[in-house]
Amino acid sequence: MWADSIMAIGVNHKTAPVAVREQLTFAGDCQTPLRQLQAIDGCDECYFLSTCNRVEVLFVSRDPETTLKAVRKFLFSGTSLSEEEIDRYSYLHQGQDAINHLFLVAASLDSMIVGEPQILGQLKQAYREASDGQTTGPILNRLLHKAFSVAKRVRTETNIGGGAASISYAAVQLARKIFGELTGKRVMLIGAGEMAELAAEHLVAQGIDHVLVANRTLERAATLARTFNGTAISLPEVVNRIPEVDIVISSTGATDLILRRDEIRPLMRQRHNRPLFLIDIAVPRDLDPMLNTLDNVYLYDIDDLTNVVEVNKSERAKEAASAERIVAEEVLKFRQWLENMEVAPTIAAIRRQGEAIKEQELAKTLASLGNLSEKEKKAVQGLAASIVNKMLHHPMLYLKTDCKPDEKKQKLDMARKLFNLDAAPDDGSSGMQ
Amino acid sequence: MSDPLFQITLFAYILTTAAYLVYFARQNNKMRTVARAMLLGTGLIHTACIVARYIEAGHTPLTSNHEAVSFFAWSMTWGFLSFRWRYDVKNFGAFVTPITTALMLVAALSSRTIHELAPALQSNWLPVHASIALMANGFLSLAFCGGLMYLLQEREIKYKHFGLFYTRLPSLEALDNLNHHSVAIGFSLLTLGIVTGSVWAKQAWGTYWQWDPKETWSLITWLIYAALLHQRLTVGWRRRRAAIMAIVGFLAALFTLWGVSFLLEGAHSYVG
Numbered sequence: 001m002w003a004d005s006i007m008a009i010g011v012n013h014k015t016a017p018v019a020v021r022e023q024l025t026f027a028g029d030c031q032t033p034l035r036q037l038q039a040i041d042g043c044d045e046c047y048f049l050s051t052c053n054r055v056e057v058l059f060v061s062r063d064p065e066t067t068l069k070a071v072r073k074f075l076f077s078g079t080s081l082s083e084e085e086i087d088r089y090s091y092l093h094q095g096q097d098a099i100n101h102l103f104l105v106a107a108s109l110d111s112m113i114v115g116e117p118q119i120l121g122q123l124k125q126a127y128r129e130a131s132d133g134q135t136t137g138p139i140l141n142r143l144l145h146k147a148f149s150v151a152k153r154v155r156t157e158t159n160i161g162g163g164a165a166s167i168s169y170a171a172v173q174l175a176r177k178i179f180g181e182l183t184g185k186r187v188m189l190i191g192a193g194e195m196a197e198l199a200a201e202h203l204v205a206q207g208i209d210h211v212l213v214a215n216r217t218l219e220r221a222a223t224l225a226r227t228f229n230g231t232a233i234s235l236p237e238v239v240n241r242i243p244e245v246d247i248v249i250s251s252t253g254a255t256d257l258i259l260r261r262d263e264i265r266p267l268m269r270q271r272h273n274r275p276l277f278l279i280d281i282a283v284p285r286d287l288d289p290m291l292n293t294l295d296n297v298y299l300y301d302i303d304d305l306t307n308v309v310e311v312n313k314s315e316r317a318k319e320a321a322s323a324e325r326i327v328a329e330e331v332l333k334f335r336q337w338l339e340n341m342e343v344a345p346t347i348a349a350i351r352r353q354g355e356a357i358k359e360q361e362l363a364k365t366l367a368s369l370g371n372l373s374e375k376e377k378k379a380v381q382g383l384a385a386s387i388v389n390k391m392l393h394h395p396m397l398y399l400k401t402d403c404k405p406d407e408k409k410q411k412l413d414m415a416r417k418l419f420n421l422d423a424a425p426d427d428g429s430s431g432m433q
Numbered sequence: 434m435s436d437p438l439f440q441i442t443l444f445a446y447i448l449t450t451a452a453y454l455v456y457f458a459r460q461n462n463k464m465r466t467v468a469r470a471m472l473l474g475t476g477l478i479h480t481a482c483i484v485a486r487y488i489e490a491g492h493t494p495l496t497s498n499h500e501a502v503s504f505f506a507w508s509m510t511w512g513f514l515s516f517r518w519r520y521d522v523k524n525f526g527a528f529v530t531p532i533t534t535a536l537m538l539v540a541a542l543s544s545r546t547i548h549e550l551a552p553a554l555q556s557n558w559l560p561v562h563a564s565i566a567l568m569a570n571g572f573l574s575l576a577f578c579g580g581l582m583y584l585l586q587e588r589e590i591k592y593k594h595f596g597l598f599y600t601r602l603p604s605l606e607a608l609d610n611l612n613h614h615s616v617a618i619g620f621s622l623l624t625l626g627i628v629t630g631s632v633w634a635k636q637a638w639g640t641y642w643q644w645d646p647k648e649t650w651s652l653i654t655w656l657i658y659a660a661l662l663h664q665r666l667t668v669g670w671r672r673r674r675a676a677i678m679a680i681v682g683f684l685a686a687l688f689t690l691w692g693v694s695f696l697l698e699g700a701h702s703y704v705g
Contacts, residue, residue: 307593
């Protein structure tokens, strides 16, 4: 039984605080840790994932318990953790649970923000490194490809990634619903707070053309403007520059309103009624709430944006339930495959295939030959049966000969591929670019 | 021949609309492909249906309410398909197909008798004038759908209630563009329809313009759209106001088509 030979061990944001996770950071690429893992006795296949929220090793071993000890030692060797602490902060999954765990990670159901797609890219990168270093084998290759296809299925069949899950993303998403493409649009930052900077960064990434920065101290404005290749202006200029911008993000510490409805109203005509998206993330608010009553002006304050994010998050939580159902389904399918990765079921499957081909071809031939005597019919049937049997004789013998477990796996994998026993591997190469 | 074809067309429209509504509810991409293919098929059957009636009647089938409304629905469908070819407006079909189906139901309920062509209508201007005027209606109704979608989407963004439409409808910008394009094409056709009509009137009745109710109402409709386009180009009447105007203009166009024919008497009344 292969299933129990698969193990996953690691730490993530759920099991360990950042103070622990940062001790496990492996600098540079994964090749060094992969080679070290591969050298561990009994570790037939392995793969290593390290992101800011998780560090984990997935391995296949003929002697899981012993290998686990060595992997554990390798993983935590750079830390000051005691054995009990390691137990407390890490997770360990074996067999079906390990498969389930990998699928959940790939589908972003185990992420800090459920549904954020970055993890899949990181997983693919980690797999690429492992397969470049030739540390994966038939089981992990299939398991990881399957994980990518599960992630893809979850993404297309559920709405897990729909709706922004952070305030700055919510702002970008709204901007896209108002303006369509953001290329060529201009944004003005009033106040140079951190959140405004983050939102501006997202907007620039979407193709925003120009950034204006207004701040109480012009110096800070100039610094921030430089990072975006933008222009710094002074606070009193803000109103006059409104006609040339499309999006305003305000986050000053001012106690008074910065923009009032009556100031903007006449400017809308000057703007030829081009829409204006106002984002007020300051508390107390910078922008007159009445601005939202103007035609083609859309005002969102911090509470509005928080609401959007909350609604999206609860939407994602709902979707997560159906995503988990998909994962459970796929875990079952994978187990099925693992169970078939044995000599007896493989031989049975090859025989079944031979029988099926024989029956099909016989039916065709006998129908076209018409009136044959009983004896002639027998002869044709005998011919077909002996061709099939002789063709399969040597492959069968080869499969049955004893060998090391690692070799056996390769052999079975090759045989199943040669005879196309796991038909329609739609999950095969499609997951990897 | 044309009558069974009409029944099939009507049935095809109903099925296509159902497909688009299912796609709207479920947002399943396979459904969208199915719905699009169905609409294309429906458009082709509808074309065959109109051609069959032309052969049967021996003259352009645009003289009764049944024929006119059927052609109106046909223009809307092909107008929509021509847009689809140029740009993708998400879920536009879920708004367009219910209207085409409604038009087809109106056509189904009107008398389908084929009438002899009245002497006044025996002119080469009939196919030109009537088809252009009805095609104008087709595009103006697409603008109406765009306007409606704009208002629904804007309402959700402005009042921050993200319901049925926010994720399903495209950006306000895309809807405004759609609106502008449809109005621009519809308005050009409407202008052409009025010009050809008045040339024909000169030939048939000896005067370019006689303030017949249909003429008056088409002029009113024309003025509404002219105002919309003029304001858009000069002071930037776009988006919300443009959407409202597109809806008002379409109601005027519908009144020109039906209100005038059935409520007011005039030279444009249908035969029968």
